[in-house]
Amino acid sequence: DHVAQKGSLVAPERLRFDFAHPKPVDASEMQKVDTLANDFILQNGPVTTTLMAVDDAIELGAQAQFGEKYGDEVRVVSMGTEDDGKAWSLELCGGTHVRNTGDIGLVTILGESAVASGVRRVEALTGSAARAHLQAQDAKLRETAAVLKSTPSDVPARVATLLDERKKLERELAEAKKRLALGGGGGAGGEFASGD
Secondary structure, X not given: OOOOEEEEEEEOOEEEEEEEOOOOOOHHHHHHHHHHHHHHHHOOOEEEEEEEEHHHHHHHOOEOOOOOOOOOEEEXXXXXXXXXXXXXXXXEOOOOOOOEHHHHOOEEEEEEEEEEOOEEEEEEEEHHHHHHHHHHHHHHHHHHHHHOOOOHHXXXXXXXXXXXXXXXXXXXXXXXXXXXHOOOHHHHHHHHHHHO
């Protein structure tokens, strides 16, 4: 209930949404948002616009944004349907961008960040820009997998193994340097000397 829109940008292939929220949105929450948005898009539901009095729109449940002042008559945009038949999204809006939710094609969230104290920002790509971004990410993952002599699905585990090996080697190096600094050298020179 504390979330309120603080700003937005809607362009043909990208969007930005600023909202009131006291802390970062974690990765699992962002994944839920991504899934919810794409499920909504796949409904391919109609986007309808109705002109009505402000009070009627608010009574209907339309969301008014930014605390803006509205005229006597407003545009109410409805998108998609819930299981109970009600509109999935119903808000006062200055313009529409698609005729059906399926026209959006795909949405992929790029990230979430702080804009100001108590204000978070989500940025995403849509349509062909979203698809191109995901294809580029997939190509990078496949390239990384090839360098690691692994498969894309095994990259996280392979990287974790390499990081563990690196930590172990760094510890061993630190211990060897400590022994050398103490003058012992760890016996490596003694082994060569006794073998002569």
